[in-house]
Amino acid sequence: MADYEVLRVFCGPGGEHGNELGVVRDGAAVPDEAQRQAFARELGFSETVFVDDPEQGAIDIYTPGLRLPFAGHPCVGVAWLLGADRLVTAAGTVRVRHEGEFTRIEARPEWAPARTTRQYGSAAEVAALEVPPPGEWIYAWAWQDEPAGTVRARAFPGRGDGVEEDEATGAAALLLTAELRRDLTITQGRGSQLVTAVRDGGFIEVGGRVRRA
Structure with missing residues (x-):
C-alpha cells in the first residue's frame, strides 16, 4: 500500500472532531484511476485525495465508490497540508487563503x-x-x-x-x-x-x- 497521511478537517473550536481525510502525497505511487478507486475503497474514508503536483496544487479526489471532480473537505485539508494558495481540481481552480487557525477555499456551487x-x-x-x-x-x-x-x-x-x-x-x-x-x-x-x-x-x-x- 502507498504511504498516506490522515487529517481531520473542520475540527471543532477545541480541535476536536472533524472529518477524517486520507492524503497520498505522492500521487504517482497510485498511478491510474482504477488503482486509486481501489485504494480509496480500502481506506474507507469519506474521501481520499491523491496529490499529482504539489507545486501546482493538482489533486484527484475519490470516495470509496466514485471519483469526484470537487469536494470541500478534501480541498480544505490538502490546502492546509501543502500550505497552498490554490488547488487544481477536475472541476476547476480553487482559490485558498489561510487566516489564523482557519484554512478557507473558494469554489462555485455548480x-x-x-x-x-x-x-x-x-x-x-x-x-x-x-x-x-x-x-x-x-x-x-x-x-x-x-x-x-x-x-x-x-x-x-x-x-x-x-x-x-x-x-x-x-x-x-x-x-x-x-x-x-x-x-x-x-x-x-x-x-x-x-x-x-x-x-x-x-x-x-x-x-x-x-x-x-
Whole structure:
C-alpha cells in the first residue's frame, strides 16, 4: 500500500472532531484511476485525495465508490497540508487563503456534487435523526440562531458504500450557503465546525480548522 497521511478537517473550536481525510502525497505511487478507486475503497474514508503536483496544487479526489471532480473537505485539508494558495481540481481552480487557525477555499456551487438540502424545525430534531436507507444524498439542517446565521446539520451520503454519515461536508455547506445567500457557521455531526461566506463572482467560501489525526 502507498504511504498516506490522515487529517481531520473542520475540527471543532477545541480541535476536536472533524472529518477524517486520507492524503497520498505522492500521487504517482497510485498511478491510474482504477488503482486509486481501489485504494480509496480500502481506506474507507469519506474521501481520499491523491496529490499529482504539489507545486501546482493538482489533486484527484475519490470516495470509496466514485471519483469526484470537487469536494470541500478534501480541498480544505490538502490546502492546509501543502500550505497552498490554490488547488487544481477536475472541476476547476480553487482559490485558498489561510487566516489564523482557519484554512478557507473558494469554489462555485455548480462544482459541488448534487445534494438534497432538507430543513427541519429545530436543532434537536436534526440531532435525533436516524440514518436513512441508501438513496439520495441528504444534508439535514435547522437553524440554531437564524439572526446569527448559526446552523445545526448532519449529512447522509446514501451511497451504500459503508459511509452512512459524513462528519463534516464542505460541498454541502457550500450549496446550503448558496441556497440561503448568507454567511453561515455550521455545527455538523458530533461537533465539527464549518464557516462559510458568500463571495463576489458567484463563489462561495468554505473554511475550517485542520489537524493531523
